[in-house]
Amino acid sequence: MSSQEPGPPASLDDVKGWFPKVDQLLFTWFLERQDQLGETGDLVELGSYLGKSAILMGRHMRDGETFTVCDLFDSEASDDSNQEEMARSYSSLTRKAFEANYRAFHDRLPQIIQGPTSLILDHVQPETCRFVHVDASHLYEHVHGDIQAAHVMLPAGGVIVCDDYRSEHTPGVSAAVWESVTVDGLRPICITPQKLYGTWGDIGPIQNDLLNWLEKQEDVWHEIQQVAGRQLVRVKQKPANRPQKDDQVRKLKARLAKAEEQLAQAEDRLAGTRQELGSVRNSVSFKVGRKATALPRALRGKRKP
Numbered sequence: 001m002s003s004q005e006p007g008p009p010a011s012l013d014d015v016k017g018w019f020p021k022v023d024q025l026l027f028t029w030f031l032e033r034q035d036q037l038g039e040t041g042d043l044v045e046l047g048s049y050l051g052k053s054a055i056l057m058g059r060h061m062r063d064g065e066t067f068t069v070c071d072l073f074d075s076e077a078s079d080d081s082n083q084e085e086m087a088r089s090y091s092s093l094t095r096k097a098f099e100a101n102y103r104a105f106h107d108r109l110p111q112i113i114q115g116p117t118s119l120i121l122d123h124v125q126p127e128t129c130r131f132v133h134v135d136a137s138h139l140y141e142h143v144h145g146d147i148q149a150a151h152v153m154l155p156a157g158g159v160i161v162c163d164d165y166r167s168e169h170t171p172g173v174s175a176a177v178w179e180s181v182t183v184d185g186l187r188p189i190c191i192t193p194q195k196l197y198g199t200w201g202d203i204g205p206i207q208n209d210l211l212n213w214l215e216k217q218e219d220v221w222h223e224i225q226q227v228a229g230r231q232l233v234r235v236k237q238k239p240a241n242r243p244q245k246d247d248q249v250r251k252l253k254a255r256l257a258k259a260e261e262q263l264a265q266a267e268d269r270l271a272g273t274r275q276e277l278g279s280v281r282n283s284v285s286f287k288v289g290r291k292a293t294a295l296p297r298a299l300r301g302k303r304k305p
């Protein structure tokens with residue numbers, strides 16, 4: 001999770017939350033594609049925390065559309081397990097903090113439902129949405145309900161994004177998401193390390209457009225896998241620290257080469273000095289000098305104390 005400094009955020013990087021760069025890119029790509037194709041509809045986010053993903057989604061809301069976010073914020077959860085989850089992971093969350101962050105980027109707040117996501121269908125009409133982000137509770141029963149609600153809110157071509165579909169600490173999310181795929185007809189379009197993007201519509205055209213776009217992305221890696229008879233695109237950010245590592249190795253090699261050069265020069269100088277010393281020792285004046293001092297030294301050695 002990225003952390004947040006006190007004071008209003010100046011960029012999305014300043015907002016505390018769980019929204020990796022590769023998913024920021026994909027949200028933007030999916031929402032811009034809908035815009036280019038003239039697909040209209042509302043946006044919904046279940047689980048907004050301090051607004052990191054909501055702020056990005058809000059950029060793509062057009063005139064006449066509604067963006068609805070649903071979060072417990074500082075309210076009590078409806079069951080003990082969810083309350084425990086809230087206390088463990090989001091104890092300092094307040095609606096006020098979400099609103100302050102959102103207002104730092106947008107003039108108008110989204111429609112905010114403060115309460116459990118099980119209430120969402122009281123506020124959003126069936127098949128009125130084009131994009132739903134499911135990122136609230138990690139408990140199976142809740143996520144199962146959230147995905148079912150998304151199925152109701154989205155027409156066939158709409159896009160659902162499910163967070164934490166494969167994290168070690170969220171097996172309930174994995175169970176609910178893959179159950180939707182195998183039982184409820186959800187078709188995964190692509191996956192990132194954190195999110196699964198899917199639709200209950202045709203995945204062919206959207207995957208083709210996605211693959212064309214991915215081919216041109218230098219910072220993003222992808223591959224295609226076949227999963228249960230369907231094509232699935234795996235997308236990942238290329239490691240940003242790779243050039244740094246290469247750079248470090250290059251610098252270390254340069255330092256080593258310089259040290260070896262200095263050592264060779266020192267060895268040359270030492271050899272020269274030894275040679276000079278040898279020729280001094282062999283010189284006539286040195287030998288005469290030694291003889292001249294040898295006698296007084298011998299006498300000094302015999303002096304009585």
Ligand SMILES: C[S@@+](CC[C@H](N)C(=O)[O-])C[C@H]1O[C@@H](n2cnc3c(N)ncnc32)[C@H](O)[C@@H]1O
Nearest residue numbers: 017018047048049052053071072116117136137
């Ligand atoms: C992982 S965070 C959302 C992260 C956010 N989308 C981001 O980009 O940083 C999960 C959010 O779901 C909310 N939440 C958990 N259980 C909920 C429930 N049953 N109904 C509504 N919101 C819930 C929590 O308050 C928390 O803000």
